Amino acid sequence: MKKPINLHTIPALQEIYIREGVKLRLLDQSHAARLLEILEADSIIRDNVTVASRMHTQKDVANEIDSYHKDEGLIRYVLMRDDNPIGLVSLWRDDGFWGKKNLDDYGFGYFLDQSERGKGLVTSAIQSLMDIVVKNLEVNQFVAFCEDLNKTSIAVLSKLGFRPTEETFSEPNNGWIERKYIKPVK
Numbered sequence: 001m002k003k004p005i006n007l008h009t010i011p012a013l014q015e016i017y018i019r020e021g022v023k024l025r026l027l028d029q030s031h032a033a034r035l036l037e038i039l040e041a042d043s044i045i046r047d048n049v050t051v052a053s054r055m056h057t058q059k060d061v062a063n064e065i066d067s068y069h070k071d072e073g074l075i076r077y078v079l080m081r082d083d084n085p086i087g088l089v090s091l092w093r094d095d096g097f098w099g100k101k102n103l104d105d106y107g108f109g110y111f112l113d114q115s116e117r118g119k120g121l122v123t124s125a126i127q128s129l130m131d132i133v134v135k136n137l138e139v140n141q142f143v144a145f146c147e148d149l150n151k152t153s154i155a156v157l158s159k160l161g162f163r164p165t166e167e168t169f170s171e172p173n174n175g176w177i178e179r180k181y182i183k184p185v186k
């Protein structure tokens with residue numbers, strides 16, 4: 001079987017323009033304090049986003065940075081407005097975290113500063129990422145996992161053309177029941 005490509009080696013995935021003054025940049029330690037502030041201001045985020053549920057201190061953020069750099073199928077981005085972090089977006093290859101491996105499927109996770117919501121920023125960021133991923137990788141489908149009560153995230157997914165499946169999964173770290181959403185590419 002062909003070895004999946006290391007996402008970190010794809011130049012187009014290193015920094016992504018979203019709109020005037022807004023871009024996705026690789027998560028690094030300089031973003032930690034601001035991200036922790038965003039999480040403190042809205043406790044809902046840690047109840048909905050796996051990586052956020054593990055981020056409580058600067059050291060936790062450092063661990064996440066270390067682990068995504070070692071993972072060839074994972075990139076974590078900070079959504080930046082000018083030079084200010086306003087959210088986190090993750091791109092991952094489906095390597096079996098949710099059960100079966102689907103190495104041609106790519107998924108997303110995200111959260112945004114409360115005060116930046118409702119402007120389509122995460123929707124645009126995921127759309128830009130999907131455009132780049134299809135140009136640079138062999139993709140069968142895009143996937144996302146989301147709780148049925150999370151109406152704002154479901155709104156994002158439906159605007160992006162994802163549809164709900166009949167499959168639900170227990171999120172391995174926290175046990176949240178999440179529905180699988182898919183957007184076929186082929």
Ligand SMILES: CC(C)(COP(=O)(O)OP(=O)(O)OC[C@H]1O[C@@H](n2cnc3c(N)ncnc32)[C@H](O)[C@@H]1OP(=O)(O)O)[C@@H](O)C(=O)NCCC(=O)NCCS
Pocket residue numbers: 044045048049110111112113116117118119120121122123145146147150151152153155156159
């Ligand atoms: C999900 C989330 C990232 C959406 O980001 P966003 O950039 O605000 O997304 P959009 O602007 O496209 O808006 C999505 C929906 O949010 C709702 N919304 C609109 N204005 C809003 C506001 N000011 N505040 C909160 N939600 C708002 C609307 O339902 C909107 O859908 P619509 O455009 O069809 O009306 C954000 O709500 C968030 O960080 N939530 C907490 C973390 C989370 O749940 N992550 C996903 C886990 S699966």
